[in-house]
Amino acid sequence: MSKNVSEQLLDILESVGVEHVYGVTGDALNFFVKAIEERDSVDWIGMKHEGNASFAAFGQSQTTGRLGVCAGTVGPGALHLINGLYNAKKERTPLIAITGQIDQRQQGTSFFQEVDLKKVFDDVCEYQAIIKTPEQAPMIIQRAIKIALANNTVCRIELPANVAEMKAENQQFIHPIQTYASRLVPNEETVSEAAALLNTAKTIGILAGDGCRESREAVLTLSKKLNAPITHSLRASDIFDHDTENVVGLTGLIGNPSGYNAVMKCDLLLMLGTDFPYIDFLPHDTKTIQVDIRQENIGNRTAVSLGVWSDISSFLTLLNPKIHQKDDTSFLDKLRKSFLGWKENMKEQASPTRENEPLHPQIFAGFVNEYAADDAIFTVETGTSAIWAAHHISFNQQRRLIGSFNHGSMAVGLPSAIGAQLAHPEKEIWCLSGDGAFNMAMQDFITAVRYKLPVKILIFNNSELSFVKLEMEEVGLAASLDALHETNVNFADYAKLCGGDGVRVEHAKDIGAAIQQAKNSTKPFIIDAVVSSGELSLPPHIGLKQAIGFGTAKVKEVAQVITGDKSQWENIKKELQSYFD
Template sequence: MSDLDWVSVGPADLPEGRVKTVSARTHFICLSHFDGQWAAMDNHCPHQGGPLGEGTIEKGHEGKCYIRCPWHGWDFDPLTGKPPGGHEDSGQKTYPVEVRDGEVFIGLEPEPEHTRTVTDAMAETMVNWGIKRVFGMVGHSNLGLADAIRRRVEDGQMSYTGIRHEGAAAFAASAYGKLTGKPAACLTIAGPGATNLLTGMWDAKVDRAPVLALTGQVQTQVFGPGAFQDIDLASAFSAVSRFSQTVLSTSNHTELVSLAVKNALIERDVSHLIFPDDIQTQPSSKPAAKPEGRMGGAVVLPTPEDISAAVDLIAAAKRPIFIIGHGAWEAQAQIVALAETLGAPVVTTFKGKGLIPDSHPNAGGVLGRSGTPIASWFMNECDLQIVLGASFSNHTGVNRAKPTIQVDFERMQLGKFHPVTLPIWGEIGAFCDQIKTRIRMNDEGPDQIAELAERWQMWRAEKTIRLAEEGSKGAHSAAIFAALSNVAPADALIAVDVGNNTYSFGRYFETKGQHVMMSGYLGSIGFGLPAAMGAWAATQDFEHLRGRKVISISGDGGFGQYAMEMTTAVKYGMDITHILLHNDELGKISKEQRSGEWPVWETDLVNPSFAAFAQLCGAHGIKVSKGHEVEAAIAEALAIKGPALVEIMSDGQLI
């Protein structure tokens, strides 16, 4: 036995007549102590993989000791691994045991060279296609895939974030895609792990964020009859995914990954791969696929006729305005330059908040329910709307009666809800480049920049008046977001939840260049903290985001959805500051009940001290209840290099 590797599995403190599971390298072993003897065998019962180390030692035939499996009662001789007969001739693999100076050692054969698997080839292909991050939970039906990801992580080619709930992984990946335009992956087990992804996958789909879902599945031999955690994942994901395929032994495995990532990137959508348990560890010699030669140019150019028509409409307008949405992020600088040339206001949809800093002379704030009276006034006064990368959501309330130029790279978005004056199919940046030398300010129009300054002065005076309304129930939202406006870094990445806290953020927070992420068209509560986790991961994975502070905002209802992810933030040292507005209520729903003349019912909440909760999780936590206390508390939290939570007792009526 001199060629064995002797691995310590701990002190020799197992009582007589007992068994337990120990680990030696990657092996799980059933260790037993009986009649003054020590023995070790493979921990997995050959019947259904039951954990023998959780079983018992019992006297069997002729007083002989046997290890009994806790699942179905199969017995094995601890010294030979053989059953007493009748159900498994091969028995169990046994290992030599030695006790040295009160420590137990198990002899293992030298570790064989790793056999490259199907999931190894697929993980290598993911790396080639630029998948840098996996959010997920390791479990029994994804262990082969998880091991392939582990190897890529240990090689420094990927990073992994283990979450507490798969829904948080989905929101984190969605926010990662919204921020970077690149897909992250989500790893789950079969059944409930996979279905827990669906809300976040819908968030990604409707907001056009690329995501790659990787779900485990039961073994192929038990598909269909109703095995434990066997559900039809292809059907479950059919509506939410642009691409969904099951990985089989006959599949072209690396091609499936290539198509999945390509669909996510080009279509800005969800791709899904299903990994049956037995397929994950099958050997593969197939080389990893690469994206070279698989992607064409991405720019859709508007037609010359459309450009000429747009130039004519702009030349005739005396009060043009730009309305820009989230789809215009990549053309920020070009749009602002056009607005400066025309002397035109730039207002944004809520999803586009931050596209132009509110401190810019051309900025008019957010349009719609979450917006400012400035934006609404200029939309009502304008004689031409230039709508770039925005839909006509009822929450935004773009005026349908005004002459409108709409530009979008997705053709189905043009005139989606009603006809527009000039729909233009093309990339927004390309549109800006083609008209920039052909437009100028109309000399007959008013000085809209001066009007903007005047309107901002009026709105800021109104916000100051609202600060004086604060009563005994907690801080006014105007005070909370005035404080955050003062101290948030200009390049911060801000993830917002849904609810009154979000409406108030849109209305009162003044951007200086921050990037805002939200659950836009889905409007899902609970998005804030998991999205911040995704944004933080992006700051680790992309050089241009490195060092940027991540801030998340929620109400008490939203935070409660994924509160335990605070421990995830602590585990990975995530530099996230969470601003929590606490009013013991689902305030937005209460408000809707009142406005609909319903009684307020079942919107009250019972909450802990969230600051104390954050501290118990290992994060920084601070609690304030007055508007004048908020700025110092946020500044203190922002100075923490790690997870921090500011709990602000707020008045749900002062929004």
């Protein structure tokens, strides 16, 4: 029996190891979904919202390195995919979006649900395989997959409703799609120049990003030779964790003082595999060497004294033998002492003896760190939940951390946890989410129940968009409490209503038991953590502009209290209670 184009598309996806397709079906996808239904090797994961489908595909791909696939039908369904696709693009994750399209005979007539998807997806997709005939289908489908895998990027396959059911053609063009292992090796002169700069510098700081994932030991070897502290990006938290020798933490908005000072107060900064975006937390008068596999990143955020176009592994293989062992450890020792002091302070902040209510969110993160499996995968939302994770969870070498670290989207946590759990059924998957972000994606908790996925979701429930509040105050605005307010359900009750399980925690004595209950649950589980909205988390360094902004915001908030604004008074009381407890 001859195959149709939809079945041919599925054959090609299956050949590159695709096991799940996340989406919401509809008319233009029906033949494709029917093809999946008749296979045992590929599963259609029916999501409640296409935006969550693209985040779920991201979660699967990000934790496996394999191609992720999501799908949405014609205009409205396809458009919902875009946010998660942008996240995959910015996180450099290989993803294919399959979008249905209206019948070709109706295109260009402003037909029902018609959207010019080529225009819409031009920015997010590196390549778009728009199938016009069955004859061209296998060639452009394979091209889209090859580009997505080769460049760790997003591509789209458009399947018009009438083409989806046509007889497949040109089977002879279908061939095994391979991924090729190769290295980008710098020239000897550039490596020697880098070595000379490093050997003559007195104090060196290393800023390491996700590009170091395959080169952890080589970076540590270099750090020890140079007595150079390692500051890492948030995405690299699971490469250079809190317990690793010579690591001094994070810089940036959610960083710590030792990480900030290692970058800002060295004589020479070595940037390895990072396009760290926050220019206010980078030095601009310091000698800088930047090494990156993407040439366009070099000098993108700060001027560099030497740029090296190379993967980190190849560069360090050539560099490390040329580096002389330095004797002076004073710069490193000072920063390590500061970092250890900061870690001790974080431990105190996460102590369950801090029983003030609403509870401190740090306590929950501290217990998760203690009880979660050594090889757990963590999905972290954008906002204050990322702060508590970065400050209180040690992402050792076996643990994995994913999120929307470059795109900065809310609502990544739950759906990416679904994708990660389907890809790793044997592992614990923890999602750390704010209440605002969970409210955006909560309909797909039902999906986790449907597919019996034991994801563990910790919701920091403070009835507020706390990170947005911090951003407001940073620029001198009094917090707009009505706009920031989140009206929440009892999330534990919601979990049970959906067929999962959950517990609401309002007292410190109950936190440990709740974390253990979630860990042991075979159902999707929500911990509704009722926490204070007054918890402050400030950057590791506050410049004059930020100081003026925060000061101005507080003056305005106090002025509102004086004029009788009771909600602003409650806001200030919560901040004072959190600070002094």
